Amino acid sequence: MDALIYTAMSGAERALRGQQVHANNLANMDTTGFRANLELSTSRPLSGYGYDDRHMADMQANAVTTRSGTMKSTGRELDVAIAGDGFFTVQGPTGEGYTRAGAITLDADGAMTVGGMPILGEGGPITLPIHTKVQIGQDGTVSILTPGTAQLQVVDKLKLVKAEASELTKNEAGLLVARDGQPLAADETVKVSSGHLEGSNVSAVEEMVATMSLNRTFEMQMKLFKASDSMAEAGNRLIGG
Incomplete structure (x- = not known):
């Protein structure tokens, strides 16, 4: 249950930061020569004793697409x-x-x-x-x-x-x-x-679709977090007799 909480929160954070990347792309749709940023994430194990099976998502927003604009x-x-x-x-x-x-x-x-x-x-x-x-x-x-x-x-x-x-x-x-x-x-x-x-190489359609997908991902991660919290409470009641 504790591992699930880490997974849910890490996924939610990644979705939130991904939204920021796409929002910045949309804000620069009319910027001459702008190259759209790409959102990338990697898995990072959590340091510390007893946390070997827990991982966090490291967000990287330093990649770009070099396709031509109009x-x-x-x-x-x-x-x-x-x-x-x-x-x-x-x-x-x-x-x-x-x-x-x-x-x-x-x-x-x-x-x-x-x-x-x-x-x-x-x-x-x-x-x-x-x-x-x-x-x-x-x-x-x-x-x-x-x-x-x-x-x-x-x-x-x-x-x-x-x-x-x-x-x-x-x-x-x-x-x-x-x-x-x-x-x-x-x-x-x-x-x-x-x-x-x-002009900018940002595609408004692609950015909006990506934002909608990240919104759904964030909502799903929040549901997982609530489910893990409920399971933790139920476990505590069983242990408490």
Whole structure:
């Protein structure tokens, strides 16, 4: 009976935390380049003498799905989207991070940023001099037209990387990073589409179905908890005579 209580409470906690993961996904349905989080759980034996047959569920919400989102045309020269697999590289609070968000903006000094973070090229953060036109090529090459010139000049090339979903996790800033903590190497096969942005890859239907399933799981675990409590009371009455 005591083991059943642990099972029920662990299952209920896992369902509750799973709901939080899916609620966060739904809240970011309109976030450009957002990658949906996946809920994962593993079984962990409870430490302590006499607890060998009791296990708890460890919730993990650091896995992501890397399927593509819907690409939308914006016509803006600084908007870029990854065509196929791959990621942009930005300078996050703790080092390199990776994202599918490609709404690039320029700060007062001409530095290219995404979400307030510098976007990285092959030579580090990219800063554009005074220009009249910007062009981002399919291979990520950033070219500008300076005043008084008629030919585009290459400034840098976006650092584009590629990795499997199993190799990535999200950090506290919401950026994708390599699980081994090492920067990813640039990948020449990654291509971009200028004048487009990729939306979130969250499926509202999938998230709602998952939430409903977790609600039913939580209710079932609560019923098991009440049943184990009733059995414990009945046992105590028998022992008490």
